[in-house]
Amino acid sequence: MDQNFNGKVALITGGTSGIGLAISKELAKLGCKICISYSQSDKKAAITKKELEQFTNEVLLIKSDISNEQAVIELFTKIKNQYQKLDYLINNAGIDLPQAFEDFSFKDWKKIIDINLNGKFLAIKNAIPLLKNSEDARVINISSRLSQKPLLEASAYCCSQAGIEMLTKVAALELCKYNIKVNTISPGFTKTPLTEGIYINKEFWEKSAAANPSKRVGDPIDIANTVVFLLSSKSNYINGVSIHVNGGSHLG
Numbered sequence: 001m002d003q004n005f006n007g008k009v010a011l012i013t014g015g016t017s018g019i020g021l022a023i024s025k026e027l028a029k030l031g032c033k034i035c036i037s038y039s040q041s042d043k044k045a046a047i048t049k050k051e052l053e054q055f056t057n058e059v060l061l062i063k064s065d066i067s068n069e070q071a072v073i074e075l076f077t078k079i080k081n082q083y084q085k086l087d088y089l090i091n092n093a094g095i096d097l098p099q100a101f102e103d104f105s106f107k108d109w110k111k112i113i114d115i116n117l118n119g120k121f122l123a124i125k126n127a128i129p130l131l132k133n134s135e136d137a138r139v140i141n142i143s144s145r146l147s148q149k150p151l152l153e154a155s156a157y158c159c160s161q162a163g164i165e166m167l168t169k170v171a172a173l174e175l176c177k178y179n180i181k182v183n184t185i186s187p188g189f190t191k192t193p194l195t196e197g198i199y200i201n202k203e204f205w206e207k208s209a210a211a212n213p214s215k216r217v218g219d220p221i222d223i224a225n226t227v228v229f230l231l232s233s234k235s236n237y238i239n240g241v242s243i244h245v246n247g248g249s250h251l252g
């Protein structure tokens with residue numbers, strides 16, 4: 001990438017693990033100032049900071065539950081105090097708690113929607129004043145292949161991901177007047193701590209790779225590379241779309 005990202009300020013929600021960690025690393029390598037939010041694991045956050053410090057000294061870690069409005073307000077106040085602007089919001093934090101529909105606990109349903117969908121709304125809403133201070137602001141919401149394809153025991157997760165794709169379109173339409181572009185990246189099945197925790201059987205992973213036309217599951221770097229493209233000047237005219245990154249898994 002020949003573009004200069006030096007001085008750009010990026011927030012990656014859930015940037016301490018899996019897809020978010022890969023995005024954080026790629027943006028740090030390109031010279032961005034990195035802000036990362038997470039809600040639980042201080043240990044993972046400390047390891048992340050150390051890894052990123054190979055590439056940049058500008059790493060701001062903020063412990064903040066993305067589904068808690070007050071915490072999100074405080075998150076953006078901290079970024080404002082440090083940098084006075086935000087160039088890139090990578091709305092990545094998400095969870096899944098697989099359960100069959102008829103046994104689904106309403107508490108868990110609400111938790112999934114709160115983190116995966118409401119958290120993205122809260123982040124965009126509270127980021128707007130800082131994004132307006134950027135010359136070329138971008139928001140990328142991370143959704144999923146499951147925004148369009150139902151999966152057993154994933155009702156809340158699938159619904160939250162479908163909501164993210166529409167949230168992107170409405171936000172893109174409303175925020176274009178501020179020169180803020182909003183897009184979605186929808187990964188296919190990707191090997192991360194989230195999916196490795198759910199699918200512990202090695203055979204499952206082999207079968208998933210074999211079933212994909214590209215004969216492998218996704219790697220977090222596949223998503224990070226797409227993020228870099230969507231933040232670059234090469235994607236200037238792309239707004240309000242969802243890019244599916246899945247090796248062709250939707251084709252079968």
Ligand SMILES: NC(=O)c1ccc[n+]([C@@H]2O[C@H](COP(=O)([O-])OP(=O)(O)OC[C@H]3O[C@@H](n4cnc5c(N)ncnc54)[C@H](OP(=O)(O)O)[C@@H]3O)[C@@H](O)[C@H]2O)c1
Pocket residue numbers: 013014015016017018019020037038039040041042044064065066067092093094095115142143144145186187188189190191192193194195
């Ligand atoms: N892996 C896949 O196959 C796949 C496919 C499609 C889409 N996605 C989406 O990609 C995103 C990242 O997934 P991943 O697989 O990389 O998951 P992951 O490895 O479990 O990472 C999730 C990150 O989100 C943070 N997080 C969780 N709850 C949070 C909250 N309430 N507030 C703030 N941060 C929170 C976690 O840190 P703490 O635990 O410390 O809070 C962690 O940094 C998710 O939105 C997921 O839906 C994943």
